[in-house]
Amino acid sequence: MKVFAVLVLALATASAGLLPQSGIQHPRDRTSVPSIEGRITNGKDAVADQFPYQVGLSFSSSKGSWWCGGSIIASNWIVTAAHCTDGGSSVTAYFGATVRTSPKFTHTIASSDWIQHESYLALTVRNDISVIKTPTLAMSSAVNKINLPAIASSYSTYSGKTAVASGWGLTSDSASAVASKLQFVDLTVIDNSVCKKTFGSLIVTNNVLCVATPNSSSTCQGDSGGPLALDGTLIGITSFGSADGCEIGAPAAFTRVTSYLTWIKSNTGV
Incomplete structure (x- = not known):
């Protein structure tokens, strides 16, 4: 992601507000060798069955491996970044894992069974969403779907609402130890106009949702693709944060689920 700033500067226009004041980085890319170490920074331990939709x-790949999160949205579909x-x-x-190494069960799925958004663009983090088809899951208290927002003519911005993010990302910018338990943290959604002050309007479009990260509480490496939920409804998919670190107080950004409900329905039927 170090090339990001150079490439964006090449796109510079007269409006400085288009450009990020802080570099961006996907939580997947926060370490030079992607791993499954760590958890959400300054989060809390989840209890069994608290987040049955968390995957x-x-x-x-031929170039290595990496860890992400995802959300069950149907008995045979997961959504991620x-x-x-x-x-x-x-x-x-x-x-169904609370302790990461002790899931209720696993499935290995080939890339032919996932659908990445056809207009995903890494440079400006556009359309950061994919769906993965799974074998039919047996739903239980430990493994269950999360609701999607209802398709409507207009949607809430969720600004000012407090939502919950969960995952197995890093505990801090310097963390190296594996966290055994799923972590969660409550984060307050902020207006996109505030988020643009950090990342610029090229990055923070209407399809992005941002949260404040006070007290060094944020999503971090390993949390990519995981859920941001409000009252049992999926409103965000962990997408990116500041390249300067997870604990610096910069906003954390998510794919805004309401922007992709039609895309999800057309590809999955959900």
């Missing part, structure tokens, strides 16, 4: 995703599926050849999905 752990271990991606593999496009930057998680990008370049992958297969993924092992961990279902």
Whole structure:
């Protein structure tokens, strides 16, 4: 992602507000060798069955492996970030895990069974969403779907609402130890106009949702693709944060789910 700033500057226009004041980085890319170490920074331990929709995703490719999160949206579909599926050849999905290494069960899925948004653009983080088809899941208190917002003519911005993010990302910018338990943190949605002051309007479009990260509480490496939920409804997919770190107080950004409800329905029927 170090080339990002150079490439964006090449697109510079007269409006400085288009350009990010801080570099961006996907949580997947926060370490030079992507791993499954760590958890959400300054989060809390989840209890069993607290987030039955949370999935752990271990991606593999010829160039290495990486860890992401995802959300169950139907008995045979997971939604995650496009930057998680990008370049992958297969993924092992961990279902029903509170302790990361002790899922209720796993499924290994080939890339032919996922759909990455056809207009995903890494440079400006556009359309950062993918869906993964799974074998039919047996739903239970430990493994269950999360609701999607209802398709409507207009949607809430969610500004001022407090939502919950969950995942197995890093505990801090310097963390190296594996966290055994799923983590969660409550984060307040901010207006996009505030988020643009950090990342610029080229990055923060209407399809992006941002949260404040006070007290060094944020999503971090390993949380990519995971859920941001409000009252049992999926409103965001962990997408990117500041390249300067997870604990610096910069906004964290998510793919805004309401912008992709039609795309999800057309590709999955959900």
